[in-house]
Amino acid sequence: MIATNLRESQLAEFEMYESNVRYYCRDMPAVLARASNARIWDEEGYEYIDFFSACGSLNYGHNHPLMKRRVIEYLMTDGMLNSLDLHTTAKRDFLRTFREHILAPRGLVYRVQFTGPTGTNAVEAALKLARKVTRRRTVVAFTNAFHGMTLGALAATARQRNAGIEQNGIVRLPFEGYFCADTRDLDRYEAMVNDPSGGAEPPAAFIVETIQGEGGLNSASPEWLRHLAGVAHRLGALLIVDDVQAGCGRTGDFFSFEQSGIVPDLVCLAKSISGNGLPMALLLIKPEWDQWSPGEHNGTFRGNNLAFLAASVAAQLWNDPDFIGSINQSDLIVRAWIDNAVREFGATAKGRGLFSGVSFSDRSLARQVAGEAFQRKLLIETSGSYGEVLKVMPPLTIEPELLSEGLRRLSDAVEVSLSRSRLRTAA
Amino acid sequence: MIATNLRESQLAEFEMYESNVRYYCRDMPAVLARASNARIWDEEGYEYIDFFSACGSLNYGHNHPLMKRRVIEYLMTDGMLNSLDLHTTAKRDFLRTFREHILAPRGLVYRVQFTGPTGTNAVEAALKLARKVTRRRTVVAFTNAFHGMTLGALAATARQRNAGIEQNGIVRLPFEGYFCADTRDLDRYEAMVNDPSGGAEPPAAFIVETIQGEGGLNSASPEWLRHLAGVAHRLGALLIVDDVQAGCGRTGDFFSFEQSGIVPDLVCLAKSISGNGLPMALLLIKPEWDQWSPGEHNGTFRGNNLAFLAASVAAQLWNDPDFIGSINQSDLIVRAWIDNAVREFGATAKGRGLFSGVSFSDRSLARQVAGEAFQRKLLIETSGSYGEVLKVMPPLTIEPELLSEGLRRLSDAVEVSLSRSRLRTAA
Amino acid sequence: MIATNLRESQLAEFEMYESNVRYYCRDMPAVLARASNARIWDEEGYEYIDFFSACGSLNYGHNHPLMKRRVIEYLMTDGMLNSLDLHTTAKRDFLRTFREHILAPRGLVYRVQFTGPTGTNAVEAALKLARKVTRRRTVVAFTNAFHGMTLGALAATARQRNAGIEQNGIVRLPFEGYFCADTRDLDRYEAMVNDPSGGAEPPAAFIVETIQGEGGLNSASPEWLRHLAGVAHRLGALLIVDDVQAGCGRTGDFFSFEQSGIVPDLVCLAKSISGNGLPMALLLIKPEWDQWSPGEHNGTFRGNNLAFLAASVAAQLWNDPDFIGSINQSDLIVRAWIDNAVREFGATAKGRGLFSGVSFSDRSLARQVAGEAFQRKLLIETSGSYGEVLKVMPPLTIEPELLSEGLRRLSDAVEVSLSRSRLRTAA
């Protein structure tokens, strides 16, 4: 009772002075203070295990010690903080490191555009550039897609939301597996575009998440992705992979599309690209499409040097065997838990790598589980059209014991929710 | 010669690996390393005076010591960095401080929406909310307006740029003084909306910059602003002030609209709101318009706690007499220089407060002056339809001697450019 | 009483089986049977004087004897009726006659496009062609404009109506005199288009009615029209005159723009072009803009040969001195009545030539007058934002005595309405 009142008074200021638009804090009503790797402490000192990773923006954990040290040193020496698109030493370090540790080893050649530091801004840049380069207007986006909330990106987002104005220039196709859709649906669209009476304008681009993070952890097969790349190529359209959530290691590889072998024309990165959660977003552009005029897509906060520093550290981790090892270990542990959940709880496995989760036949269960988990000091979120998918998304760097402890709490939460659900059904 | 080669090799990496979209760095080809208040050093150790303030995002100067200390302490104790829209202690501090030091003393009551950390995102949120609340579609924006580069904000931006897709839902009216436009033009629009055959839909909102930063430092009079507020009110439309560049003290007051006495329904803030250049943006909402559904406009980087810390420090400065005094002193010095420029150089004064500048009858002169200034280690930018306006925009906190030194360099640059211009004309 | 019941039963079928969209018949509840020049008889044998001319589509009166004879002869010999855009003898006759009797004497050189037989279709063709030729999108249309009800033309129409979908691509400017607008408003728009930050895309076209028939008989001065033509020319935009209602002799000249001396790039004609009310519409195109691909704007009823026959007769009338004489006489009589109405009734004169009318300070009066006129067996309609303008629009060929008789009935109707209005005001 006292705790509740205390909490209420702590939360009152947010309710009175912050906009009603706030969302996650309603399901996780704590006032957070400190965090380290996969542990978070609220202002009362309670410790939480983080299976949320700030929605995938903290794949390397909270306050990674190398990043923290680098950022503090920089601040101590009065390093440039915001630099727009001016040249800075920190930006050059990032460009070098990203090329050397991420792009080159994967045989990728991309120009880097520093967009405004939000994923939606990188998507806006991608759509604008694809339309400019092709002189076409239509962009194909998929069912359950999430690409952001500014008007251009919002049009590509599948979830029905109020934009206040019509959203044009998007053709919606079913993602792989949506109501049994497969490569044949891509072929039919290709036929429509090629047919003068097909009623489909030639598209500027296809924008796709290889795994739909917000859309319910729907994962495209390598075959479907390669088929999509072929259709895009034949139609003279650009292939944009929105790797904002699935990229930066979330699937185990740095880019989510590595296993499929496709090479997108444009790649959107944000969330974990800075490594420590500082705002940063990139658009990777195949050199032949880098047809921007100077200043054609600008913005004030494109030069967040603290983020560049942390991002350089993060890029280097991909050559660190310990880091790779810890990802693999985490992957095994999560995989085992999910297999068990399928067997024990009748769950359906969703996603891939450390971008995984489960859904239940009772669509409302996942949200109940997340609520129960919060009671057990485990932060976890849901996704999907009905919030029916539980996203198991700890930092890639989580300690094995902590991961196992989190999964134990999660199993508890599932069991409690399931038995309540059964009681309700029986009643 | 050697210096040039050195510089070229330093810049080569940016040219090869960064997108062609980069802009400011072309006019200011240095690799910046460190900065303090109004001084910047490049990696070769050259010192520059900053009359640019990262496009208005560093009104409090680079690495303000109080902000720097606060940020480092927070990092040392593993404070939460990114927290989405979860509650944190740093956010609560900001909400309190902003209310206490900024809103309350000005008699303003606003809810705070933390949008994605870019000005354009705050504008997108404002447009979306205004359209939702009024159930209308059209937004009035003005000649020379700049509101951002994502699709919704871009439509409101006046400069013709490639969006790749049609931009709808905007009616363009002339800003005060544009081709002699005055309040009568607002009245005529009001009449058109009220006339069933006027051919103008009732608008959702008017969005205005009280001083058009990118558009050439055109400054609206208090009378025109009050007239505009009246028209908006009578038409049932929301008045949005985009104070991204003109706000946060740039005009001498915290909000640019304070002198006019209007109280906008929505206010967009970004750039200098965090105080030290870290990405942050806000939408201030009159409580009656805070009709967002939870999660209706979301984004990952809305919880940049380092920015919140610095923003709290910045807000407190507005009760510090030394800070206020330094603004006033800077204002006097700049004012004197501009008056002199009008007399000596035949320039036209533009803007207001420390958001001032000059234009010349020769439209190309301002850009030449900026180039000459860079040679003299003074960073300054231009704005306006033809880059014809020189923006004198040092940090508000610049030391008087440094300000005077910068203005001396600027006078030199003007003189050299003018005499060259006269030579060309004579030839 | 009996008459009323009879009438009700006569009208019942229309009310039950015809759509609710019907409009004029509500104010003129008779079942019409026969008509000759300016006389109409309903099925009960009552005779009406026609000051309506089927909304300007019967400028040459009902069943003009020459047209009637020509049409019957053609039918008797099994002439082709519908011929799409195939060649027919009737079409060739029209092309020749129109050129010889209308275009050539006025020094005009236009290609003729036979559009679908509605004014709105001619407007759609004009907009489509202007956009194709200029590769631009925006069209300028004016306050109080009426251009039709299909989606493209509806967007240009000023009156707010439900289109069911957003209407884009139109910029609305004030017509001459609208809230004191004058050539300066055109100049300001020109400046905005020429200014890279003016926020106005270069327009494809300006579409204008020289007299706004539906919009309240607002008449543009020759000076304003010439100014408009100059602005359009300088901006590389086409000037479209929508002469659907004002053309075909309504103003006294065949084209409404003849007095101004402008030569539009495109001219839309419909309503009275066929002469006897059969559906027909044309787009006149300056040869250099006739850049249609074959079949690019098609439609089934473009080959209404009965209409072509009557249209040939109508064109020939313009070289008949008796016809010209009767127009002039009618004009004098109407002019005298209007002058008197201004003096006696305090009315305001509107329009020009036989496209004239009056408005009253009491906005609701004109509709009452029209109702009273119907009681007196005079058909007359109103226009304007509030139906506040009474349109005196008899056939050009009306006999002088009948015209005078109609005007007497109209004076009666005005007097009765005015005295009722005064009584109400006094009460």
Place this chain on the structure above:
Amino acid sequence: MIATNLRESQLAEFEMYESNVRYYCRDMPAVLARASNARIWDEEGYEYIDFFSACGSLNYGHNHPLMKRRVIEYLMTDGMLNSLDLHTTAKRDFLRTFREHILAPRGLVYRVQFTGPTGTNAVEAALKLARKVTRRRTVVAFTNAFHGMTLGALAATARQRNAGIEQNGIVRLPFEGYFCADTRDLDRYEAMVNDPSGGAEPPAAFIVETIQGEGGLNSASPEWLRHLAGVAHRLGALLIVDDVQAGCGRTGDFFSFEQSGIVPDLVCLAKSISGNGLPMALLLIKPEWDQWSPGEHNGTFRGNNLAFLAASVAAQLWNDPDFIGSINQSDLIVRAWIDNAVREFGATAKGRGLFSGVSFSDRSLARQVAGEAFQRKLLIETSGSYGEVLKVMPPLTIEPELLSEGLRRLSDAVEVSLSRSRLRTAA
């Protein structure tokens, strides 16, 4: 040679003075003068057999004697010609006759809207009304659809044409059989609309031709149509059948959808509705959707009384056993020819009833055949994405001998074209 020169001079005037947009006359370069049932004579006296029927607008043949007589009598007695939407005796006759002879016997109850007299105008009215009634924006239209050329209808038309402006508010689905599409594609769309993340807004309407006249005589099965009607109903969307070309008897039934048993919410009629080719168009509206405000969709030529007269005659024919018998006989003869064409020429049968045709594996063949047919004084047109379908579309009332003669000429034309094609392939 002489004939050619003569012809050239006869055509020269059209080429000089008519717009380049003319289309059919290029493939049928004759100047037509007279016509009776299925015979047409050009001005030189040559006789043609008509397998074209003015694109389906003369299903009852040219100058049907009953219609001709009725029209002439009306003209002789000075009947009202154009009456806008005023009541006339001719309109009431039509409303009665259409109800009694067409609607009632089929158990249909519709309100009749007289739209502007073009098919595209009826479609515009349908789309506007569906959007108004449902307060939704999106309309589903199909591959290969043709609905007209004004902006609203053009958006629903599948063939890529220049509209000069973006065309929004349409979702394109595959018609039955398009790239193997079937009812499953309708189901998938239904699922997308019902799924909050499906990315498909609830539609206002589905608009469909049961047989796609311009799109290549693709014929939907009754099962697919019923499935479509079910999907529309469940989604709360209106079902619009565009029966402009397929209706008015072309398939053997008055409405093309009679066999399927569906009852559309809205039906668009034009082309043969007047019976003798005079411009007329209707929108049939289920009474519950007749939610128009008075005057909400207007136009001048909605009251074409000559057309109403002929249309009444046409409606009565549907109770005339001779007329029905002649349709059936024609149907048998055409069926036999098509069966033979499939066997002998390797053609593919297309369409249904007297709305039939053939396509060939060589896509260019049909146009060659049409050219050869014209040489043999047979008028016939092609349709489909590539003009690959030959449309055998004589008047329903064609005399059996003339039909057979026409088919003989057609066989000749096919044979000649086929052997030329084989020669080319061999070469």
